[in-house]
Amino acid sequence: MRKLTPPLTDEALESLRVGEKVLITGRIYTARDAAHKRFVDAINQGQPLPVDLCGQIIYYVGPTPAKPGHVIGSAGPTTSIRMDAYMEPLLKAGLKATIGKGYRSWGVVEMLKKYKAVYFMATGGAGALLSKKIKKAEVVAYEDLGPEAVYELTVEDFPVIVANDVYGGDIFEEGVKKHREITLPFKVERLSEV
Amino acid sequence: MTVRMYVVKVVRVEDVEEAVRRLSMNVNYFLGDSVKQYLKKAFQQEVSEVGREVLAQINENVELAAAEQLPLCQDTGVAVVYVEMGQDVRIEGGSLYEAINRGVSRGYKEGYLRKSVVRDPLFNRVNTQDNTPAVVHVEIVPGEVFRITFMAKGTGAENMSRLAMLTPAAGLKGVKEFVLKTVAEAGPNACPPVVVGVGLGGTFDTVGWLAKKALLRGMGVRHPDPNYARLELELLEEVNKLGVGPQGLGGRVTALDVRIETAPCHIGALPVAVNLDCHAHRVGRWEA
Numbered sequence: 001m002r003k004l005t006p007p008l009t010d011e012a013l014e015s016l017r018v019g020e021k022v023l024i025t026g027r028i029y030t031a032r033d034a035a036h037k038r039f040v041d042a043i044n045q046g047q048p049l050p051v052d053l054c055g056q057i058i059y060y061v062g063p064t065p066a067k068p069g070h071v072i073g074s075a076g077p078t079t080s081i082r083m084d085a086y087m088e089p090l091l092k093a094g095l096k097a098t099i100g101k102g103y104r105s106w107g108v109v110e111m112l113k114k115y116k117a118v119y120f121m122a123t124g125g126a127g128a129l130l131s132k133k134i135k136k137a138e139v140v141a142y143e144d145l146g147p148e149a150v151y152e153l154t155v156e157d158f159p160v161i162v163a164n165d166v167y168g169g170d171i172f173e174e175g176v177k178k179h180r181e182i183t184l185p186f187k188v189e190r191l192s193e194v
Numbered sequence: 195m196t197v198r199m200y201v202v203k204v205v206r207v208e209d210v211e212e213a214v215r216r217l218s219m220n221v222n223y224f225l226g227d228s229v230k231q232y233l234k235k236a237f238q239q240e241v242s243e244v245g246r247e248v249l250a251q252i253n254e255n256v257e258l259a260a261a262e263q264l265p266l267c268q269d270t271g272v273a274v275v276y277v278e279m280g281q282d283v284r285i286e287g288g289s290l291y292e293a294i295n296r297g298v299s300r301g302y303k304e305g306y307l308r309k310s311v312v313r314d315p316l317f318n319r320v321n322t323q324d325n326t327p328a329v330v331h332v333e334i335v336p337g338e339v340f341r342i343t344f345m346a347k348g349t350g351a352e353n354m355s356r357l358a359m360l361t362p363a364a365g366l367k368g369v370k371e372f373v374l375k376t377v378a379e380a381g382p383n384a385c386p387p388v389v390v391g392v393g394l395g396g397t398f399d400t401v402g403w404l405a406k407k408a409l410l411r412g413m414g415v416r417h418p419d420p421n422y423a424r425l426e427l428e429l430l431e432e433v434n435k436l437g438v439g440p441q442g443l444g445g446r447v448t449a450l451d452v453r454i455e456t457a458p459c460h461i462g463a464l465p466v467a468v469n470l471d472c473h474a475h476r477v478g479r480w481e482a
Contacts, residue, residue, distance in 0.1 A: 019244070034319075064265045064308040073306055074265040079350045079383050101441065102350070102383035123251045123441060124350065124385040125474045127268040128259040146321055147268075147308050159251075161244070161443070172382050175444020179242060180437030186371060188378045 003157075007055025008096040016118055016162045018169035023157040024120075028057040028099070032078055034148040035141070036086040043089045050141035050150065054094035057120075060101075062147040063131070072137040072153075076127030077101040080119065084108045084193035091115035099160055103172045105193040113168045120160035121171070133158040202284045203338040205482045207293035210285075210342070213480040214294050214328075217344035218273060218301025221476040222265045225256045228413035229450070229475045236387055236440070236447040245445030249387075252440070252473055266474045270307040271346035273298045273328035276410055280337040283482075291330060299324035310349070331403065340482040343410045351388060351470040354380035357402055360464040369394065369466050370429065376468040377433050377449065382442020385472035387450045389413075390433065393467040396457035404455040405469035410477055417454050426452045450475070 004012060005026040016022070029051055031039065042049055060080055064073030080100030087108050096117045101124035104112070112119060122130060136154035143149050163171040225233075233256065237249040259266040275294050287293075302309055302325040311326065312319040329347075356376045360368045373392055380388070393404030416423035429452040439445020450473065459465060 062268060062308065062310075064268050064270060065306045067264075067306045073308070074259070074268040074270075076268050078269065079353065081383065101385065103381055103442065121382070121441065121443075123248050123255075124382075125267045125472055126251050126255040128262065128264040128266060129251060129255040131264065132258075146323075147310070172442045172444075175242070175244070175439060175442070176381070176437040177444075178437070179439055179444040179446065180435070182374075182432060182435035182437075184374065184378065184436075186375050188375070188381075190379070190381075 006057050008057070009055070010116060013096060013116055013118055013166050016165050018162050018165050018171045018174065020162045022120065022160050022162060024057065024160060025156050025158070026154070028059050028153050028155055029140070030059050030061050030151040030153060032060050032062050032148050033082055034145050035150050036083050038142055040086045040089050043093065049093060053090060055096050056094070057097040057099060058090070058095060059099040059153065064127070066137070072131055072134050074127030075131040075134055077122045077124055081105060081191055081193070087111055087193065091117055103170070103190060104164055105190060107193045109164050109168060109170055112164050113166060116166045118162055118166060119164040121163040122160050130158070202282055203280065203340070204284050204286050205340045207285060207287040207290060209482060210290065210293040211297040211300070213342060214275065214297025214344065215301040215304070217342070217478045217480060218298055218307065218346070219305035221344060221346050221478040222270045222305065222307055223263045224260050225266060225474065226413070226477060230256060232413055232450040233473060236450060240440065240445050240447050242439055242443065242445035244443045245440040245447065248440040248443065249447070265307055266476070267348060268308055269310065269348040269350065270302070271348045271476065272311055273325060274345040274347050274406065275328045275330045276343040276407070277330065277332045278335050278339055278341040279332055280339040281334050282338045283340050294328055294330055295326040298328045299326050342480045344478045344480070345410060346476040348472055348474065351380070351384040351472045354384040355405070355467070355469045357467040359398065360466055362462065362464050364464055368464070370432070372466050373429055373468055374432060374436065377470070378436050378438065380470055381438055384470045385474070386438050386442055387440055387447045387473050389471040389475045390429070390449050390452040391469040391471065392429070392452065392454040393469070394454060394456045394465070395459035396465055397459070398465060400457060401465035401467040402469065404457055405467035408453040408455040409469055409471050411453050411455070413451055415453070417456070419456070422454050422456060426454050
């Protein structure tokens with residue numbers, strides 16, 4: 001199986017295709033709704049981001065509190081589309097991959113092409129299992145946000161699937177098309193990025 | 195002189211608090227046996243290779259969470275507490291609502307569960323730090339029963355739930371299309387395989403609650419009216435032709451179950467609500 005370690009190079013990103021299984025090892029950052037809002041507010045005010053996103057991976061997760069003796073609590077992916085409204089400024093800041101669950105808006109699928117970045121999906125609702133791949137967790141920004149704080153996670157063989165590649169491919173669209181056995185009298189639409 | 199004796203069952207708020215505390219933790223660590231069986235069956239029925247891999251991960255996660263008493267999912271939900279209270283029951287020791295919220299607060303803190311509630315939806319989105327307040331529904335029923343149904347409701351599936359005020363002319367066809375469209379458009383976001391709760395009838399405010407109540411009813415428990423029981427199975431079959439599959443990656447198993455709750459409604463109305471729940475379908479019960 002393919003293995004990747006951030007920072008991600010253009011060659012690595014170009015070689016990834018929708019549906020490919022990847023194991024991520026190394027350091028990644030967490031952020032969800034509230035942290036994204038602060039990132040983008042900082043960018044808009046011309047202030048530096050608390051972490052350098054160049055070539056990096058953001059994992060959309062708000063973990064449960066760690067039990068004593070544990071590195072982290074349950075830590076599966078949250079729904080990605082809520083972060084779509086904040087995506088472009090972060091891609092401009094050099095972000096190269098995100099991990100979450102669920103689809104991206106078509107606008108973000110286009111942006112991934114434009115900025116040469118990918119979207120990985122991890123299994124939603126497998127938070128206990130995925131937490132075992134996290135070897136270290138450290139708050140690096142916005143501690144006041146509690147479960148929404150930005151953590152630096154050290155992960156080992158964290159399992160993801162390429163959901164959107166740099167060529168505009170989309171795993172959900174392709175997968176459903178292959179397995180749909182019913183003709184629908186309506187159009188199935190995606191949410192847009194707010 | 196005649197003395198009339200009223201038989202009254204007493205429920206102490208301390209017992210309610212303790213029950214809610216335990217339910218908060220237990221539903222988040224231990225998936226119910228019936229849901230586990232449905233997920234195992236889903237693995238056998240799935241034809242997509244990646245779908246089977248995802249279901250294998252989900253089943254492994256269920257075992258691991260129980261073994262280590264870790265939350266199944268990091269979204270340990272908002273606490274939905276449905277109380278069926280017999281009219282011959284008297285609550286003693288304080289406020290029922292406060293007892294429920296103390297139980298939630300303690301359960302979520304002591305159980306290392308995530309606190310996912312903000313004080314205000316728009317102007318003051320500040321975490322309440324103990325996952326309160328719970329969403330509490332109390333229904334008065336005959337007799338001495340006092341039953342609590344607790345659900346930890348994650349927001350991934352909740353956000354993809356939908357409500358429509360159809361016209362009577364839309365009829366069965368309109369209802370079916372609305373359910374299918376909701377599940378199809380929810381796609382991967384609701385964490386399929388999902389459980390589909392459908393509310394039909396009532397008014398704008400009640401139909402959403404009917405859909406939630408359908409989720410609380412229990413896996414495979416059919417509507418008592420055979421017409422609706424049949425419709426539940428038909429909808430399940432059609433939803434599973436949508437091709438959404440586990441985690442929306444394409445496949446045969448999109449839903450584990452479809453359940454409908456109904457209520458009488460206005461001559462000019464056909465309200466329908468679809469409340470989705472993810473595969474981590476966390477429901478528990480307690481009876482005093």
